[in-house]
Amino acid sequence: MPGDFPDPSIMKVGDTYWATATSSNWGPVFPLLKSTNLTDWDLVGHVFPNELPSWADYYFWAPEISQEGDKTYIYYTAHKKGGNLAVGIAVADTPAGPYRDLGPLVAQKDGSIDGFPMRDENNQLYLIWKEDGNSVNQPTPIWAQRLNEEHTALLGEKKELFRNTVPWEGNLVEGVCMVKRNDYYYAFYAGNGCCGHNCTYGIGVARAKSLLGPWEKYEKNPILTKNEKWACPGHGTVFNRGNRWYMLHHAYDTRSFEFVGRQGVISEFKWTSDGWPEFRNDGTVPTKAAPVVPRNxxxxxxxxxxxxxxxxxxxxxxxxxxxxxxxxxxxxxxxxxxxxxxxxxxxxxxxxxxxxxxxxxxxxxxxxxxxxxxxxxxxxxxxxxxxxxxxxxxxxxxxxxxxxxxxxxxxxxxxxxxxxxxxxxxxxxxxxxxxxxxxxxxxxxxxxxxxxxxxxxxxxxxxxxxxxxxxxxxxxxxxxxxxxxxxxxxxxxx
Structure with a gap:
C-alpha cells in the first residue's frame, strides 16, 4: 500500500478486501481502499469525506474496519474538542459507506486510542483500547470493556489486560489486534517508538485462554522487527486466507523513511508447534515484494x-x-x-x-x-x-x-x-x-x-x-x- 498509510486495518467481505488507515491531520478523513488480490488497491472514498464528526477536531488515527452482521463499523481515534484523544465509532450499511458517526465511546484523562472490537468466549462484545499514558510519562495499559450491541455505549467496568513491562516495549504498548485460534486469544501489539528516523517500533504477541486474561507475553518477543529494506514495523490487523496467515501493518521504506511516511506492508507468519505466531524471513518484514510499479x-x-x-x-x-x-x-x-x-x-x-x-x-x-x-x-x-x-x-x-x-x-x-x-x-x-x-x-x-x-x-x-x-x-x-x-x-x- 504505497504512500502514507499508517496503522492500516483490513477485512474481507465476499471476494473483496477492504482497508483503511490513519489520515491524522489530512482530510478527507480515513481512506477507504479495496482490492481483490491484496496487491492492487483502489481508493474508493473516505469514512468522513465532507463533514468531520461533531465532537472531534483533529488527530484522526487508527481506524479499525469490522464487518458485524450486515453492518460495517469503523472504530477510530480522534482528538475531542476541548479534551484529549478518544475512541469513537461510525457505522454504515456497506463498507463503501456512507458512514454515520455514533460518537465517542471512551475518553480518559490521559487519552484513549487504538480501539479494536472482540467477542469473548460467551460471545459478548468488548472494546479493546490503549490508555495513552506515554503522552504524560506514564505506563500504557491495554483495557477491555463490554460494548452494547448497538455499539453506542460501554457497559460495566473496564479490565486491564496487560501493559508495557519488558525492555523491548520501551515506554508503550499499543495498536492491539486480536484473533481467536483454537484454545487461545492472541493479541498482536506494537511496542516502543513508532515514528521518525530514529523509530524503534516492533511487533509482539500475547495470549490468553479467556479474553479478560490472564495474558501471557511471548518470551521470543518482538516477533517482527526491522531489516535493511523496511524499518519499524507495527500496528496492523491479522487476517488469514485459508491456512495461510498474514498481518497488514505499516513500516518505513529505509530509503524514503518519514518523507513518504509509514506504508502498508503485508507480512506472512506461521504457527509454531506450541501455538505461537512466527513471522517468516527470520522475524523481519519481507525484503522482496510484488513487482514494484511507480504509482503516478x-x-x-x-x-x-x-x-x-x-x-x-x-x-x-x-x-x-x-x-x-x-x-x-x-x-x-x-x-x-x-x-x-x-x-x-x-x-x-x-x-x-x-x-x-x-x-x-x-x-x-x-x-x-x-x-x-x-x-x-x-x-x-x-x-x-x-x-x-x-x-x-x-x-x-x-x-x-x-x-x-x-x-x-x-x-x-x-x-x-x-x-x-x-x-x-x-x-x-x-x-x-x-x-x-x-x-x-x-x-x-x-x-x-x-x-x-x-x-x-x-x-x-x-x-x-x-x-x-x-x-x-x-x-x-x-x-x-x-x-x-x-x-x-x-x-x-x-
Whole structure:
C-alpha cells in the first residue's frame, strides 16, 4: 500500500478486501481502499469525506474496519474538542459507506486510542483500547470493556489486560489486534517508538485462554522487527486466507523513511508447534515484494469534482471548484494558504502544474506548487505581484529563498515544477513555454533541504497552494506527479 498509510486495518467481505488507515491531520478523513488480490488497491472514498464528526477536531488515527452482521463499523481515534484523544465509532450499511458517526465511546484523562472490537468466549462484545499514558510519562495499559450491541455505549467496568513491562516495549504498548485460534486469544501489539528516523517500533504477541486474561507475553518477543529494506514495523490487523496467515501493518521504506511516511506492508507468519505466531524471513518484514510499479498521478481536472486522492489540512479545508479542465482554488490568508496535496510514494519524484493568468492575480495573492508538511511547514514556488518567488515556511516563519521578475511571456500561463531526491532534497523550476525549457530561480540554492517538512506522524505531500485574501481565486491546469522507484538504500548505494 504505497504512500502514507499508517496503522492500516483490513477485512474481507465476499471476494473483496477492504482497508483503511490513519489520515491524522489530512482530510478527507480515513481512506477507504479495496482490492481483490491484496496487491492492487483502489481508493474508493473516505469514512468522513465532507463533514468531520461533531465532537472531534483533529488527530484522526487508527481506524479499525469490522464487518458485524450486515453492518460495517469503523472504530477510530480522534482528538475531542476541548479534551484529549478518544475512541469513537461510525457505522454504515456497506463498507463503501456512507458512514454515520455514533460518537465517542471512551475518553480518559490521559487519552484513549487504538480501539479494536472482540467477542469473548460467551460471545459478548468488548472494546479493546490503549490508555495513552506515554503522552504524560506514564505506563500504557491495554483495557477491555463490554460494548452494547448497538455499539453506542460501554457497559460495566473496564479490565486491564496487560501493559508495557519488558525492555523491548520501551515506554508503550499499543495498536492491539486480536484473533481467536483454537484454545487461545492472541493479541498482536506494537511496542516502543513508532515514528521518525530514529523509530524503534516492533511487533509482539500475547495470549490468553479467556479474553479478560490472564495474558501471557511471548518470551521470543518482538516477533517482527526491522531489516535493511523496511524499518519499524507495527500496528496492523491479522487476517488469514485459508491456512495461510498474514498481518497488514505499516513500516518505513529505509530509503524514503518519514518523507513518504509509514506504508502498508503485508507480512506472512506461521504457527509454531506450541501455538505461537512466527513471522517468516527470520522475524523481519519481507525484503522482496510484488513487482514494484511507480504509482503516478495525473489530473487534467475533467471531472465535475476533485479526484478522491486529493488531500487538505483537516482543519483548513479549501474552497475549490473543478470545471472545463481547470482547478479553481480560493485563497486563504493564514499559514500556507489554501492547500491541496497528493501522497508521495517514493523518495524521488517530480510534480508539475500550470498556473493560469499569474499576471492577473489580485494584489497580495500568490499561487503555485509546493511540498507540504503541514500548514506551518512548506516549501513553495509561487507567482504573484509580477514575480516568481521561492520560499519556505518553517514552524510558521516565512523565509524568501529567491525571486525573479515574471516575464511578459508567462503572464497568461506559467508551468511550475518540483523535483525531490532522497525524500528531502528539493529543486524548483519554472517554464514560460509550456515545459519545453525550464529554469531555476536566481539566488536560490540548487538543492533545498526539506528535512524539516514532515510532522512526526505524517509524510510529505506534493501539491498546490493559493495564499492571499479570501476574495482571490487562482486557476490551475493539469497536475502531474511522477514517482521514480529506487531500491532501498544499502552501503553500496551512495
Amino acid at each position: 498521478f495525473n489530473d487534467e481536472f475533467t471531472n465535475a469534482t476533485l479526484q478522491p486522492s486529493w488531500q487538505w489540512p483537516v482543519e483548513e479545508r479549501p474552497t475549490v471548484a473543478v470545471r472545463d479542465g481547470k482547478l479553481y482554488v480560493t485563497a486563504r490568508p493564514q499559514h500556507s494558504g489554501a492547500v491541496l496535496g497528493q501522497h508521495t510514494t517514493t523518495a524521488d519524484y517530480t510534480a508539475t502544474t500550470t498556473l493560469l493568468n499569474p499576471g492577473k492575480l489580485p494584489a497580495g495573492t500568490v499561487a503555485g506548487i509546493a511540498a507540504h508538511g503541514d500548514p506551518e511547514n512548506t516549501l513553495a514556488l509561487t507567482a504573484g505581484s509580477g514575480k516568481l518567488q521561492l520560499w519556505q515556511l518553517e514552524k510558521g516563519k516565512q523565509k524568501a529563498l529567491g525571486e525573479v521578475k515574471l516575464p511578459t511571456t508567462a503572464t497568461a500561463a506559467v508551468a511550475l515544477r518540483l523535483q525531490a531526491q532522497q525524500g528531502n532534497q528539493f529543486r524548483f523550476s519554472w517554464s514560460a513555454d509550456g515545459g519545453k525549457t525550464w529554469q531555476g530561480v536566481p539566488g536560490a540554492p540548487a538543492l533545498i533541504n526539506g528535512a524539516y517538512l514532515p510532522p512526526w506522524d505524517r509524510g510529505v505531500r506534493a501539491g498546490v497552494l493559493v495564499k492571499g485574501p479570501a476574495t482571490a481565486t487562482a486557476a490551475f491546469e493539469e497536475f502531474n506527479l511522477e514517482n521514480e522507484v529506487v531500491t532501498a538504500q544499502t552501503e553500496g548505494d551512495k
